[in-house]
Amino acid sequence: MDNRPIGIFDSGIGGTSIWSEIQELLPNEDCIYLADSKNAPYGEQSNERIIALSTKNVEHLLAQDCKMAVVACNTATTNAIEYLRDHYSIPFIGIEPAIKPAALRSQSKIVGVLATKGTLSSSLFHSTSKNHAAGITILEQQGTGLVELIEAGQLQSPELFGLLESYMTPMLEQGMDHLVLGCTHYPYLIPVLRKILPKNVTIIDSGRAVAKQTKNVLEKFNLLADLNKKGKHQFYTNINKKVLAGILTPFNMESNVNFLDF
Incomplete structure (x- = not known):
């Protein structure tokens, strides 16, 4: 004890x-x-x-x-x-981003990862992707500007919605069916993401x-x-x-x- x-x-x-x-x-x-x-x-x-x-x-x-x-x-x-x-x-x-469960569950075999530059460029991220996502296409998206808006309390701002929409659209167009949140700030974006993403897209975080x-x-x-x-x-x-x-x-x-x- x-x-x-x-x-x-x-x-x-x-x-x-x-x-x-x-x-x-x-x-x-x-x-x-x-x-x-x-x-x-x-x-x-x-x-x-x-x-x-x-x-x-x-x-x-x-x-x-x-x-x-x-x-x-x-x-x-x-x-x-x-x-x-x-x-x-x-x-x-x-x-670390929950790539393994997303890769195991994905039907389209296309998984999006929303993360910061520091995470996406790290060797740990790439080794995790390599070890757990064989046969899966990983779409990496740097969430530039998101942390700053969250830190400012702008969780419902038009600017936040616009940024997220611009980040999600290309991944949706490529067939993403799972979105991995690769930053602990990002679970606070889920209410807005639910408005942007279709129901078939599953959001996963590591909490x-x-x-x-x-x-x-x-x-x-x-x-x-x-x-x-x-x-x-x-x-x-x-x-x-x-x-x-x-x-x-x-x-x-x-x-x-x-x-x-x-």
Whole structure:
């Protein structure tokens, strides 16, 4: 039994989509979430910069006695997680686009991936595609501008709708029947995507799989919290608290959002 918190970080508010899955599956666990919105999106940063930012985030989580770290960012996972595992002794959970389930389920054998530049250009992404998508056509689409709009709270804006429509149309024309969301910000786009995509297109993200892997690793290392307690959650952002608080409104967590200059 280990009642220390789970640490979670992302290049902004997107990783709360991962946090929500973790707290649903593991309601006894305390969580500390860092939103590095000041440096979002990581997908536009260099590999060296992503490693430096990820290291800074981990140091903040360790200073709050976190027992593990969830890298709730596809770009940070693909660029920095091996470095983090080599330099820190706590367990790390990473994220990668859910290409395997999409490839297994696709009827048209054409799968779209919406992700950041940093994820699509990574060696981990290409090895995952090669290992799990034999015989499948993978359509890669860089989601330029989407993270910035989400971070600004513009989830229903005409600009967001227009961008998504321009990104989806070419993939639909090529026969895509599954869309993989390769950024933890992107699950917040699902309501708009539902308006754009036909019903035969299945949207897949990694949230539930990451939560299950988090539980597996906690069990493996005997780090699960006391089952008789209710988890507590704290959120930190290094930019205006309003957007993060708004995303957390459905969970009644607005009052748990704090500013931290990191």
